[in-house]
Amino acid sequence: MIFHVLTIFPEFFRGPFEHGVLARAVHTNKIQIRIHDLRQWTFDRHRSVDDRPFGGGEGMLMKPEPIFLAAQTILPEKSDNKKIALLSAQGRLFNQATARRWSELDEILLICGRYEGVDERVAEHLADDEVSIGDFVLSGGELGAALIIDAVARLVPGVLGNEASSENESFTGGLLDCPQFTRPADFRGHTVPEVLLGGNHEEIRKWRRSSALAKTARNRPDLLPKI
Numbered sequence: 574m575i576f577h578v579l580t581i582f583p584e585f586f587r588g589p590f591e592h593g594v595l596a597r598a599v600h601t602n603k604i605q606i607r608i609h610d611l612r613q614w615t616f617d618r619h620r621s622v623d624d625r626p627f628g629g630g631e632g633m634l635m636k637p638e639p640i641f642l643a644a645q646t647i648l649p650e651k652s653d654n655k656k657i658a659l660l661s662a663q664g665r666l667f668n669q670a671t672a673r674r675w676s677e678l679d680e681i682l683l684i685c686g687r688y689e690g691v692d693e694r695v696a697e698h699l700a701d702d703e704v705s706i707g708d709f710v711l712s713g714g715e716l717g718a719a720l721i722i723d724a725v726a727r728l729v730p731g732v733l734g735n736e737a738s739s740e741n742e743s744f745t746g747g748l749l750d751c752p753q754f755t756r757p758a759d760f761r762g763h764t765v766p767e768v769l770l771g772g773n774h775e776e777i778r779k780w781r782r783s784s785a786l787a788k789t790a791r792n793r794p795d796l797l798p799k800i
């Protein structure tokens with residue numbers, strides 16, 4: 574799968590994919606990540622990518638022309654297995670189901686907004702999807718693009734081992750992971766639940782289920798009605 578990112582801050586993406594699972598996926602050619610500088614598609618003296626909003630208001634907007642030109646060059650033909658996604662605070666929430674669907678694509682172009690937003694014609698007439706990564710305010714789409722690449726890439730066949738599919742299903746199950754422990758069994762007086770130290774796998778299974786429920790009730794009560 575090829576991930577394209579369109580951004581005015583290409584240097585932002587120097588680091589995030591050079592570690593762990595993603596770095597291995599890149600090095601083994603399971604995925605490609607291509608960062609494109611939006612200013613390549615500006616032709617005025619100041620290489621401007623922004624302009625003032627019609628109707629007035631604070632700040633500047635990303636103008637449509639460089640974005641449309643870039644998309645036309647990066648993904649010259651549309652198809653069912655290629656997608657253009659705009660990252661914006663006004664988008665539909667990106668979640669694990671989105672990640673699962675997108676992991677089946679051949680190519681995706683992630684357009685990162687900056688300033689006060691992006692001319693609406695990008696969402697309406699260029700992007701197939703407009704997505705937000707959560708209900709909080711970011712300074713731009715770049716962190717969102719990195720996050721989406723992480724979430725999607727690990728679901729691309731061959732990127733993870735056999736953890737991928739089972740973990741995927743456990744998320745669908747709708748509960749948070751149960752608490753987990755490693756050695757020592759007593760850390761500064763905080764002990765590991767006794768049941769995990771014995772070999773009774775039926776008891777361990779029951780404990781994991783009920784502690785996952787308790788953890789979900791405490792940290793994500795919103796998930797409980799869904800299970």
Ligand code: 9D3
Pocket residue numbers: 660661662685686687688689690704705706707708709710711712713714715717
């Ligand atoms: C005047 C209101 N603006 C500031 C509160 C709206 C606004 C403009 C631009 C809010 C955020 C941004 C920049 N954000 C993104 O580009 C963005 C984003 C986000 O802010 N939250 C969650 N997901 C995303 S994806 C891209």
